Amino acid sequence: MSISVSGAPSATTAQRAANSPVQRVTGWLTTIHHATIGASLLVASALWLLVATVIGVVLGFDRLDASSAVVDAGALTQLFSLHRFALVFGVAAPAMLGLVVWSLPAQLHAANLSLSRLAAFGWWSWLVGSVTVLVSYLGNGGPGGGDAQYVETYLLGLGIVLVALALIAVSVAATVLTRRNGRALSDVPVGAFAALVTALGVVLTLPVALGTIIYVWLDYVNARVAFGGADLIDTWLGWVTREPHTLLVVVPALGVLADAVVRTARGRQPLRGVVLIGVGISLSVVASSATQQAHVFALGDTPTGTLQSLVPYALFNLVPLLAPLVVVLLSLLALRAGTPGISGAFVAAFLGVGMIFTGLVGSAAMHLDALGLVGTVFGEATLVYVVYGAVLAAIGGITLHAGSVTGRALPDGKVVLIALLGFVATVLASLPHYVAGFLDQPANVASGFDDSGLVGVTNVIVALGHLLMLVAMLGFVGLVVTSRRGDAVTDRYRVEQPA
Amino acid sequence: MNHRRSTEPHVTRRFSLSRMRRTPLSRAMVRATTAVGAVVGLGSCATNAAQDTWQPKGPNAKMIDDLQQPIFAVAGIIGIIVFAAVSYAIWRFKDRGQPIPEQTHGKPALEITLTVIPALILAVVGVFTFRVIFDLAKTDDTELVINVTGQQWWWEYDYPAQNEWGITQPIITSGQLVMPVGTKVLLRETSRDVIHSYWIPALNGKRDAVPGRIHTLRLEADEPGIYAGQCTEFCGLSHANMRMEAVALSKEDFATWVANQQAAYQSPAEGTLAKEGESVFLNQCVRCHQVDGLKRPDGSLAIAAPDENVWSGAAPNLTNLMTRNTFAGAMFDLLRDACRDDVWNAESAEFGAKYLAGVDEACLNVNDLRAWLRNAPEVKPMYANPALLADTNGKYRGMPNLGLSESDIDKLVAYLLTLK
Amino acid sequence: MAIIERPAPGTTLVPALAPSAPAITPARTFGALRRPVATTGWKSWLFTVDHKKLGLMYGATALFFFIIGGLEAVLIRLQLAAPEGKVLNADLYNQMFTMHATTMVFLFVMPMAAGFANYFLPLQIGARDVAFPRINAFGFWCLLAGGIVVNLAWFFGGAADGGWFMYAPNSGPVFSPSHGVDFWALGLQIAGIASLTGAINLIVTVLNMRAPGMTLMKMPIFTWMITVVQFLLLFAVPVITVALFLLTFQRSFDAKFFDVAAGADPLLWQHLFWIFGHPEVYILVLPSFGIISEVLPVFSRKPLFGYPFVVFSGAAIGFVGWGVWAHHMFASGLGPVSVAVFSLATMAIAVPTGVKIINWTLTMWGGKLVFTTAMKFAVGLIILFTIGGLSGVTHSVAPSDTQQTDTYYIVAHFHYVLFGGAIFGIFSGFYYWWPKMFGKMLNERLGSWNFWLMVIGMNLTFGPMHILGLQGQPRRMYQWTEARAGEGFFNLGFWNLIASIGSIILTLGVLFFLINIVVTARSKVRAPLDPWNARSLEWMTSNPPKEHNFDSIPHVNHLDEFFHRKYEEDPTTHTMREVATAEQVLAELEKNADAHIHMPSPSYWPIVLAAGMPVVALGVIYSIPVAIVGGLIMLYAIYGWALEPATAPAIDHDESSSNGHNGHAVGASHG
Amino acid sequence: MFKVGSKLFLGTTGFAAVNLVAYLIFVERLAIGGVALSMLFAALIGVSAAVLMINDGDDETQPRDTALTRASMWPLIAAVGLVLLVLGLVVSQLYFIFGGIVLVAALAEWMVQAWSETASDDPAHNEFARRRLLHPIEFPVIATLGLGVVIFSFSRIMLAISKNAGTVAFMVLSALVLAVGSMFAIRPALKPALVSGICVIGAVGIVAGGIAGTGAGLRPQLAEAAAEDHFSHRECGPEKAKYFDKKAMKTLSLRSNVAAVIELRDGKLTADVYGFTRPQQQVSVPRANPVTFIFRNFDSAERRMVAYLGTAAAAMPVDGEMAGKHGDTNETCTQLIPQGAEQALTITYNKPSIAQDNDKPFTLTVAGLEGQAIEVVVP
Structure with a gap:
């Protein structure tokens, strides 16, 4: 079954074809076409990745010498916070949702998203909201910031970002639920299913964050007693940028992997139902979000005490691990069952999901009281793993769907190279901090720790890792641009969907 | 005849028995018959209405x-x-x-x-x-200038110092405009609240007194006498009762009048009813009404503060009240009918003397004056009703009901009679 | 009903009976409400857009307010019959004369003229309706709403008490603490909408919808005068609306437009008011001039003498009328230069007015005068208006005016102009056009009583006021005092009494008219098709006219087209010879009847929109949320209106569309 | 019946139940987490039920995807409105209100557009329906906004350029309007595009001028007056009279209520009172009524007129507050005005002259000029 738009060519198609620059701009401004919105989100997330990597580099170099600070100490707190915001809400979320928006209708053989205007609204809101947050950081308004007006701006900007993402998610969920063109939910591509899971997760959890923001904001504006003002914003809202919650945002990566492996293997996915369940397991993270707490496992004095600690820990940290684990394992199974060829999409997605898995494992480990990793750079590394993993998966996803969405496939070999480069970058940018975590390098500071020996080295490597990620990203962007310029390449991924 | 709404029938009977027997309507009928009879005597205009516009006197x-x-x-x-x-x-x-x-x-x-x-x-x-x-519209040959200020529902006249007329201190009066005959008098009109219109038909056409503006109107009378007029721009509740009279005196009589107006205040003798009236006046009336030269028991000058009690900030100055023939915005005569007719119908040669004689107890229209003092808003429609003061911050417009006792009224009347 | 399907040409038609309309079911609706479809019963009146029904409703409303205003006048005269009148107190009296003038000017004469214009202007120019029928309906309901709002104040603490001229600052909240002035200002603003929309509507109608062949100089004179009036309204109403708007803001929102302490000049109001107020006088009187200019030729059996002069003098009055407003302000202290200029301009306006009187007289000259009641009223107008006009000349002389203004002389003057002029013309119109409107003739005997009682009553009421005024009795006094009444022949008491007696006689005269209406309504005798041997197009259709006015739109060749179809001049003897009866003329027209006639459809929206306005007004006075509710009602109505096509689509007319004619509009109006 | 979708939700619901129980047992009983999990559980039950009810995944019930949504600018505008709304919470209420209006308007337009597109199968009819519904609002609002911007820009231009230039600008503009209008009148068949083009150019020109005018600021006189706060009240400070509008006195309204014109000539102060042929040294004014004096300076030096208003509460300038308490001297004055200039002063005297307890009459004097005074008599 080939992908085609049923019915008459839509007005948006006509607009996209319009040549005049003014028409192109107005066409973009008023667009409700999934590909345009998705591409916009992807490009914007690439820009945010630029910001994130640059910050990563700056932070890494700043930590070289713990006795001196390149960046002003006050600004440093903001910089760490901005780094996290950029990674989660600037890169991971828009990249994943952008990928979904971009490719979902094509996966479903639908003409467009349902509630496409809502998606457009979400995209523009996310754009202006994230810019607002960025501006508020520049004005010293992030968590711990000192400028009251900018702190308020930060909170409200973050609120807009959350609302925007939720709106996009609503559109995505509605699309999957209503535009399957007669297919059962169990028959849709795993990517679409993962999109649904992500969307539901986002819709279910982000309102919790939004409510918290409103509480914090009201408190901040009026009294600053209950929620502790700017300094404690991170305490109240930090969970949205931590694992395992971030897993929710990057679930589409699992879908990319599952779809990519089928195409690479040119076969069917064995145990497809298990894959779907595995993806669905990610939703368990919703619960951890609702509690807004980190669940650390510590051995209690009594068995009951131990159990009381273990069960929530297992529920909130170990169960989510199952999701990537199942998908990765079954994808390997699918490879074995089929006749795999070399595939950029698969490589990137596999590496990406692997990274995500690594991050999640790290997160689970961090919450073991015995290891004493809480409060160290270990936590930072887990986030980088997850987000960069998501970036890799997004590269895979774009490669996977480029042919069907744009009609121009990406060259596999180059994508594989870039994926490998990104993999190396990810590992460099995070693994050293796993090590440094065990060496007790504290998180969120650039000074006041022992920078001798291995710790110093890790920071250098991390900085280089971020730099490398930047290079990988730029490489991929270049690849996309050149592929669009060149002649149309047949989509080698265009295969029959499994029934 | 004048407005009568006395609450005391016996007083009414005493003073105007002959008139009250006939209702106004029946009286008009009688008049109608006489009028039809008088068609022959069309030429005789002497008995026409007081404000006849076809009988110019200047x-x-x-x-x-x-x-x-x-x-x-x-x-x-x-x-x-x-x-x-x-x-x-x-x-x-x-x-x-x-x-x-x-x-x-x-x-x-x-x-x-x-x-x-x-x-x-x-x-x-x-x-x-x-x-x-x-x-x-000519004004450059003016001989006497008088400022006229309209207010709901009376006129205030003040005479700026003009040495050639012996006016060395400003004279302030109300109700009756006193002017010398054969003199080009220029009125500078303005208003404190709404638009009024000054009109003495026998002397000139009308001219509106507009708040915020000064309009001029020239009057000149050929003969001594009283010339009736009336506010002719609708100015609210008592528009119908806002009358005025121009009193033309010979130049000598005018000089006498000026001198009298500028004379020092004479306090009533101790122990008289009038002296008690003065203290009633100081207690009640002086809040709004000025009597120049009146002193409080502690010797300080009594200064009226109408600006604190009256919305428009002014009330008639009662100095030498009894030299005027009217009160309450010329709605009522101070003279009883007989005395009033005597003055109004006087030959021009005798008029000055009769007018300058002022009002004495025998001639005082005590009936209307007492009704006025007893409850002013009842006899003259005014916004003195406290229920309607919301828009004026509680300040009165027009004279309120003072709630004076009958004995206070006795004393006040006695006191007012000394103001001449 | 929007489409009238007529039998094929050749079928004979009973003139008085239009084919009954088929049942209509709106197939779909754009608005929130489905279209009204009733063709009989009260709903057919409430939601009608038919100019004739609206004309009748204008007339009925105006007559109602005429009675109200008349009762107010009688109360005023009773109060003033004797000195120290006790019928009313000062406050009530002030309200009474304010409302008397307001009612008579805004709620009787203007709507009555609008009624005649609505009914007869399309008929006279051979049109099937006005240009904007729904706006026409809206205008009427605005007028009614405005009239109700103005009079509602009686029940909410007292009506307006500042005089119809409502001079600032006496109209401010301090000097007029009741809400009467608020109701007055808002009510008149609402009623003003009626005038403005009516003006635009009729101007467009006259300019665009005349029958073929009817050039402007072949237009009936009544239509001409109405057109001039509509132009006057078009320019005058916005001025008073601005003034009223300022007044409303001054009173309800503490604005300072007329607050002297804040540096305002109270004369601003006077200028605004009289820039409207003087053209208003011509707005009141020109329609009546038009009416008697129709009546006089008919009953003189002779064309209007100097038709172009009458037309141009009407237009000239319309123009010069704008340059004379300050003659109402000669005593306001404008300064001698302004006074002199306006004095001369006022004199100048006497010339075109005189031209009219001369032409009317010369129309009668050499004619064959038939003294029906309509003719009697017309001749009465000539005489009485001449008196009013001449007394007007006496106070165009500014110095003289400073003695007369604001006295009863002015009251006498303008009642001769407005009662003797405007109202006599209106009564002439009643008697002349009654058979056309209702198919029955008003009783001429009762009409004679009506006329003579009104003439006598009118002269007895207002004649003495000349004397009262010259004797110096000011206007707007709730009492006069005997002390200044004088004795002798010219005493105020006698003439006040005469005037009051006259007002009773006048009331009797009007009563005879009302009796006449009842008697006529109960009579079974139908009027002949052409009872007066009339001359203009409105008589060239049935009595009363069919919904679509004319079966076929006549082609016009002459001024007085109808007359020329009936009579021809013998070229040798120069005498007129009847060549056709009215019935024959009509039958000729019906032979060529149009097959499909698209008429505008009835609508709910005009009345709903108008109903929102009093709610807004009450809200402005009492509570802003109420105003918002009113605003929402209006918004709803505007939407309904905008979404509803003026003419229902053919599909809405199931019966007629089934027989194969799917609505090709013929010569119909849409708006 | 149990398709994947419903299975998913049922599973999640069960999982949420487990979570809830576990949380209640192991973590804490009354904390917010418990509440949140119960809510989540309840919500998931609802969602699952809904999924079951709509028989999700049933092939036959799924409609084929044919509806195409058309491009829309309202999402973008709504997003801008949202941000303005939120920024307004921080910055100013103005933004909040504006953002709210934009947001509500955009959502309303959006809704109507969405509604109209599903109104029927005929896009032309749908578009027609939308226009009928919205144009009655859109056109007036847009026109009002456009006109408002143009008028505001025009006012900025007029405030920025000098008075004479303003007159010229006004004349040029009206001439242009006349010319363009005549052109349209003479050639009614002009292309609409040309007409609208000219109007747009005109509007853009004015708006550009307005922006430039705003940048240039008020003309010097106005700026100076604004800086000295002369728009609100008048004081006896050392300000300049340059900005004073010498022609203002010539207006009818002010001229007509002038009690006297006070002239300073050859070191002599005289009062010109209308009605008196000779200059006066005394002016009699009514009490409790605002009166205006005009001061004319024929002296070569800059002068100001000072009105002595007696002790407090005797009089007060019309536009000022009573200064000081009882017994304090009360004065008001004009600005310093140069030779040939004139200025007005409006005063209300509430007390008569005799109410002055220190025997010092109300006077009008000129600062720096000894022995010259006009007495103001309030009878």
Whole structure:
């Protein structure tokens, strides 16, 4: 079954074809076409990745010498916070949702998203909201910031970002639920299913964050007693940028992997139902979000005490691990069952999901009281793993769907190279901090720790890792641009969907 | 006869028995019959209404009259011509079975002629009108200037210092405008609240007194006498009761009047009813009404503060009240009817003396004065009702009901009689 | 009903009976409400857009307010019959004369003229309706709403008490603490909408919808005068609306437009008011001039003498009328230069007015005069208006005016102009056009009583006021005092009494008219098709006219087209010879009847929109949320209106569309 | 019946139940987490039920995807409105209100557009329906906004350029309007595009001028007056009279309520009172009524007129507050005005002259000029 738009060519198609620059701009401004919105989100997330990597580099170099600070100490707190915001809400979320928006209708053989205007609204809101947050950081308004007006701006900007993402998610969920063109939910591509899971997760959890923001904001504006003002914003809202919650945002990566492996293997996915369940397991993270707490496992004095600690820990940290684990394992199974060829999409997605898995494992480990990793750079590394993993998966996803969405496939070999480069970058940018975590390098500071020996080295490597990620990203962007310029390449991924 | 709404019938009976027997309506009927009888004596205008506009008593009004008489005549003639023409047409061309006439649509030459004739007549009228308008507006030969300030519903007059008239201190009075005969008097009119219009028909046309503006009106009287007038711009509840009188005195009498107005205040003798009245006045009336020279028991001057009690910030100055013949915005006469007629109908030679005699106890219209002091808003419609004060921050407009006891009123009347 | 399907040409038609309309079911609706479809019963009146029904409703409303205003006048005269009158107190008296003038000017004469204009202007120019029928309906309901709002104040703490001229600052909240002035200002603003929309509507109608062949100079004179009036309204109403708007803001929102302490000049109001107020006088009187200019030729059996002169003098009055407003302010202290200029301009306006009187007289001259009641009123107008006009000339002379203004002389003058002029013309119109409107003739005997009682009563009431005024009795006094009444022949007491007696006689006269209406309504005798041997197009259709006015739109060749179809001149003897009866003329027209006639459809929206306005007004006075509710009602109505096509689509007319004619509009109006 | 979708939700619901129980047992009983999990559980039950009810995944019930949504600018505008709304919470209420209006308007337009597109199968009819519904609002609002911007820009231009230039600008502009209007009148068949083009150019020109005018600021006189706060009240400070509008006195309204014109000539102060042929040294004014004096300076030096208003509460300038308490001297004055200039002063005297307890009459004097005074008599 080939992908085609049923019915008459839509007005948006006509607009996209319009040549005049003014028409192109107005066409973009008023667009409700999934590909345009998705591409916009992807490009914007690439820009945010630029910001994130640059910050990563700056932070890494700043930590070289713990006795001196390149960046002003006050600004440093903001910089760490901005780094996290950029990674989660600037890169991971828009990249994943952008990928979904971009490719979902094509996966479903639908003409467009349902509630496409809502998606457009979400995209523009996310754009202006994230810019607002960025501006508020520049004005010293992030968590711990000192400028009251900018702190308020930060909170409200973050609120807009959350609302925007939720709106996009609503559109995505509605699309999957209503535009399957007669297919059962169990028959849709795993990517679409993962999109649904992500969307539901986002819709279910982000309102919790939004409510918290409103509480914090009201408190901040009026009294600053209950929620502790700017300094404690991170305490109240930090969970949205931590694992395992971030897993929710990057679930589409699992879908990319599952779809990519089928195409690479040119076969069917064995145990497809298990894959779907595995993806669905990610939703368990919703619960951890609702509690807004980190669940650390510590051995209690009594068995009951131990159990009381273990069960929530297992529920909130170990169960989510199952999701990537199942998908990765079954994808390997699918490879074995089929006749795999070399595939950029698969490589990137596999590496990406692997990274995500690594991050999640790290997160689970961090919450073991015995290891004493809480409060160290270990936590930072887990986030980088997850987000960069998501970036890799997004590269895979774009490669996977480029042919069907744009009609121009990406060259596999180059994508594989870039994926490998990104993999190396990810590992460099995070693994050293796993090590440094065990060496007790504290998180969120650039000074006041022992920078001798291995710790110093890790920071250098991390900085280089971020730099490398930047290079990988730029490489991929270049690849996309050149592929669009060149002649149309047949989509080698265009295969029959499994029934 | 004047407005009577006394709450005490016996007082009424005592003073105006003869008039009250007949109701106003029956009286008017009687009058109607006499009037029809008087058709023969059309020429005798002496008994016309006080504000007759066709009886000019001064050069300004005469100028107007000289202009309007021919115009009325011309208008009358034109009217008669039209009536005659129409009547003739009705009689001559009535349907007597004649055939349907020729369907003529007009004769332009006739039309144009009949258009040009009225235009010419009006052009002539226009030229004379023009002259009179500018003559009436002349002010550069003024001999006496009087400031006139209108207020709901009375007029305040103040005479700026003018040494040639012996006015060295400003004189302030109300109700009656006193002016010398044969003198070009210029009124500088303004108003404290709404628009009023100053009009003494026998002396000149009317001129509006507009708040925020100063308008001038020239008066000149040929003969001593009282000339009635009335506010003619609708000014609210008691518009009908806002009257005024211009009193023309010979120049000598005017000098006497000026001297009297500037005389020092004479406190009533100790132990008299009037002296008690003075203290009632100091307790009640002085809040709004100024009597120049009146001192409080501690020797300080009593200064009225109408600006604190009255919305428009002013109340009539009662210094030498009894030299005036009216009170309450000239709504009531201070003189009983007989005395009033005596002054109003006096020959011009005797008029000055009679007017300057002022009001004494025998002539005092005590009936209306007491009714006024007892409950002013009842006898003159005013916004003195406390229920309507919301828009004026609780300040009164017009004289409120003071709730005076009868004995206080006795004392006050006695005191007021000393103000002359 | 929007489409009238007529039988094929050749079928004979009973003139008085239009074919009954088929049942209509709106197939779909754009608005929130489905279209009204009733063709009989009260709903057919409430939601009608038919100019004739609206004309009748204008007339009925105006007559109602005429009675109200008349009762107010009688109360005023009773109060003033004797000195120290006790019928009314000062406050009530002030309200009474304010409302008397307001009612008579805004709620009787203007709507009555609008009624005649609505009914007869399309008929006279051979049109099937006005240009904007729904706006026409809206205008009427605005007028009614405005009239109700103005009078509602009686029940909410007292009516307006500042005089119809409502001079600032006496109209401010301090000097007029009741809400009367608020009701007055808002009510008149609402009623003003009626005038404005009516003006635009009729101007467009006259300019665009005349029958073929009817050039402007072949237009009936009544239509001409109405057109001039509509132009006057178009320019005058916005001025008073601005003034009233300022007043409303001054009173309800503490604005300072007329607050002297804040540096305002109270004369601003006077200028605004009289820039409207003087053209208003011509707005009141010109329609009546138009009416008697129709009546006089008919009953003289002769065309109007100097038709172009009458037309142009009407237009000239309309123009010069704008340059004379300050003659109401000669005593306001404008300064001699302004006074002189306005004095001359005022004199100039007497010339075109005189032209009219001369032409009317010359129309009668050499005619064959038939003295029906309509003719009697017309001749009465000539005489009485002449008196009013001449007394007007006396106070165009500014110095003379400073003696006369604000006295009863002015009251006498303008009642001769407005009662003797405007109202006599209106009564002439009643008697002349009654058979056309209702198919029955008003009783001429009762009409004679009506006329003579009104003439006598009118002269007895207002004649003495000349004397009262010249004797110095000011206007607007709730009492006069004997002390200044004088004795002798010219005493105020006698003439006040005469005037009051006259007002009773006048009331009797009007009563005879009302009796006449009842008697006529109960009579079974139908009027002949052409009872007066009339001359203009409105008589060239049935009595009363069919919904679509004319079966076929006549082609016009002459001024007085109808007359020329009936009579021809014998070229040798120059006498007129009847060549056709009215019935024959009509039958000729019906032979060529149009097959499909698209008429505008009835609508709910005009009345709903108008109903929102009093709610807004009450809200402005009492509570802003109420105003918002009113605003929402209006918004709803505007939407309904905008979404509803003026003419229902053919599909809405199931019966007629089934027989194969799917609505090709013929010569119909849409708006 | 149990398709994947419903299975998913049922599973999640069960999982949420487990979570809830576990949380209640192991973590804490009354904390917010418990509440949140119960809510989540309840919500998931609802969602699952809904999924079951709509028989999700049933092939036959799924409609084929044919509806195409058309491009829309309202999402973008709504997003801008949202941000303005939120920024308004921080910055100013103005933004909040504006953002709210934009947001509500955009959502309303959006809704109507969405509604109209599903109104029928005929896009032309749908578009027609939308226009009928919205154009009655859109056109007036847009026109009002456009006109408002143009008028505001015009006012900025007029405030920025000098008075004479303003007159010229006004004349030029009206001439242009006349010319363009005549052109349209003479050639009614002009292309609409040309007409609208000219109007747009005109509007853009004015708006550009307005922006430039705003940048240039008020003209110097106005700026100076604004800086000295002369728009609100008048004081006896050392300000300049340059900005004073010498022609203002010539207006009818002010001229007509002038009690006296006070002239300073050859070192002599005289009062010209209308009605008196000779210059006066005394002016009599009514009490409790605002009166205006005009001060004319024929002296070569800059002068100001000072009105002595007696002790407190005797009089007060019309536009000022009573200064000081009882017994304090109360004065008001004009600005310093150069030779040939004139200025007005409006005063209300509430107390009569005799109420002055220190026997010092109300006067009008000129600062720096000894022995010259006009007495104001309030009878």
